[in-house]
Amino acid sequence: LAKPLGKGGLRGRPFCVTIPEVSLTRGAQAPLTTKDTTMAINAPEGTRDLLPDEALFWNQFKQTAAEVFGAYGYLPIETPIMEQTELFVRGIGEATDVVSKEMFTAISGENLRRWVEEGKAPKAKSRLSLRPEGTAGVVRAVVQHDLVPQGAAPAKLMYAGPMFRAERPQKGRQRQFNQVGVECLGAEEPTIDAEAIIMLMRFYEAIGLDTSKLTLLINSMGCETCRPAYRDAVAQFLIDHEADLCEECRTRAHTNPLRAFDCKQEACVQVMKDAPLITDALCEECKTHYAQVKAYLDDAGISYVDDPTLVRGLDYYTRTVFEVQVKEGMGAQNAIGGGGRYDKLMEEIGGQPMPGFGFALGFERCILALEAQGFTFPESRTIECFVACVDASVKPQAFMLLQHLRDAGIASDMDHLGKSLKAQFKSAGKQQASYVLVVGPDELAQNALTCRDMDAHEETTLDLAKFTEALQNAALTEEPTTLGDIITSLP
Numbered sequence: 001l002a003k004p005l006g007k008g009g010l011r012g013r014p015f016c017v018t019i020p021e022v023s024l025t026r027g028a029q030a031p032l033t034t035k036d037t038t039m040a041i042n043a044p045e046g047t048r049d050l051l052p053d054e055a056l057f058w059n060q061f062k063q064t065a066a067e068v069f070g071a072y073g074y075l076p077i078e079t080p081i082m083e084q085t086e087l088f089v090r091g092i093g094e095a096t097d098v099v100s101k102e103m104f105t106a107i108s109g110e111n112l113r114r115w116v117e118e119g120k121a122p123k124a125k126s127r128l129s130l131r132p133e134g135t136a137g138v139v140r141a142v143v144q145h146d147l148v149p150q151g152a153a154p155a156k157l158m159y160a161g162p163m164f165r166a167e168r169p170q171k172g173r174q175r176q177f178n179q180v181g182v183e184c185l186g187a188e189e190p191t192i193d194a195e196a197i198i199m200l201m202r203f204y205e206a207i208g209l210d211t212s213k214l215t216l217l218i219n220s221m222g223c224e225t226c227r228p229a230y231r232d233a234v235a236q237f238l239i240d241h242e243a244d245l246c247e248e249c250r251t252r253a254h255t256n257p258l259r260a261f262d263c264k265q266e267a268c269v270q271v272m273k274d275a276p277l278i279t280d281a282l283c284e285e286c287k288t289h290y291a292q293v294k295a296y297l298d299d300a301g302i303s304y305v306d307d308p309t310l311v312r313g314l315d316y317y318t319r320t321v322f323e324v325q326v327k328e329g330m331g332a333q334n335a336i337g338g339g340g341r342y343d344k345l346m347e348e349i350g351g352q353p354m355p356g357f358g359f360a361l362g363f364e365r366c367i368l369a370l371e372a373q374g375f376t377f378p379e380s381r382t383i384e385c386f387v388a389c390v391d392a393s394v395k396p397q398a399f400m401l402l403q404h405l406r407d408a409g410i411a412s413d414m415d416h417l418g419k420s421l422k423a424q425f426k427s428a429g430k431q432q433a434s435y436v437l438v439v440g441p442d443e444l445a446q447n448a449l450t451c452r453d454m455d456a457h458e459e460t461t462l463d464l465a466k467f468t469e470a471l472q473n474a475a476l477t478e479e480p481t482t483l484g485d486i487i488t489s490l491p
């Protein structure tokens, strides 16, 4: 069942989606599940669970980004994961692969029902897409909330979160992936371009990547003065070499000629070696801007490769573009970050003219790059203290002690499965607890507790009342404490 999505679709093109054969009844849940309930349900293709070690690393990664980018004046922003489809069509460009092939577009269940049952196609506003990238949403938010009024300092914004692209999944290429990105709106000076690139390289260092094993490619894409003529020259070049090009590049000649530089087909790669280069077509202003960006990078000791064929896959770029690639061990998906200047995007989506610059980096690809450099995830010490019970009769007292420990900020746990004391010590070891507190009926009768220091292999007896009081006092202070400090402070 295929229906055109409203008159005119996107920018006058009929927009077709295929609706799976489901019966939709008013007010009832559509039977969207398969009948075979024994079949295991896995994560969707191209998505990936971040299990605890990776999820902890993702938190650290975002924290490091906040610290590094914060030093350059960037502040956090959170925009919706869904935006109106039109934002991406206008902002990223209808002819880009990201928009024309890779967007996940959705309409609400109610709109879908009305469309199927009543033939009422959803209005443009109801067509929502999962964000394939973060720039368009941030720029939309800047326009909507007037974050850079006339004469104000540039807005420096950073974000982190999932992006969605319906690409063919492979190593380093997912359909849902996490990005950290920054956008600076309201300044066209080359210092902004240079400081953002320096900042990104500092970030890679901060997460432990050896930056000598990365290549920073940069280029200038020109501006509205010089790019149109260059674009036309490349289009003409493609038309002249049509016979030697793949089908997609033949189409690109008429839709998005510069993307032919990215084609991986050997025949196209050979043809594009003789294509006109943007370097020879830049206007004086763009040449000066680009030279200044590079001079600032030189001064900061950042090495880069000037690559006049770097065009990037999103249509909004003007002037500086850049990409960071891993030299070895990553396969085809070796770009761990990229971005550039977009001085026309603000107007494209309905705002006042305002220059912008930004970049985004892929979290999962950074993990692959770190692994290629020999990184292994640190084993996370999950708890500081394990409370062990000699037998089940003392469980209530052990449970209360556990609460006092946690209230004092000591990460602690106990056995919930009724395991033997030996097995409880094994669990404590697995969770890398520094201390095991043993609660037993004999010790409780004497208001005492055995404390085993797992690292020093030493055992001491604690006065339960005094220990509990010390924990309660620790819970009242703002200062972080360790169990070791509390134990040594006991009279």
Ligand code: HAM
Residues within 6 Å of the ligand: 132, 133, 134, 135, 165, 167, 172, 173, 174, 175, 176, 177, 179, 181, 182, 183, 313, 314, 335, 336, 337, 338, 339, 340, 341, 342, 357, 358, 359, 360, 361, 362, 363, 364, 365
């Ligand atoms: P992008 O180059 O499309 O730029 O994506 C930035 C980074 O996201 C890539 O370098 C890569 O590390 C990661 N990435 C992209 N697609 C995938 C995928 N399918 N699977 C895994 N990782 C992926 C942008 O998104 C622009 N918004 C950057 C920007 C910000 N330009 C200006 N401001």
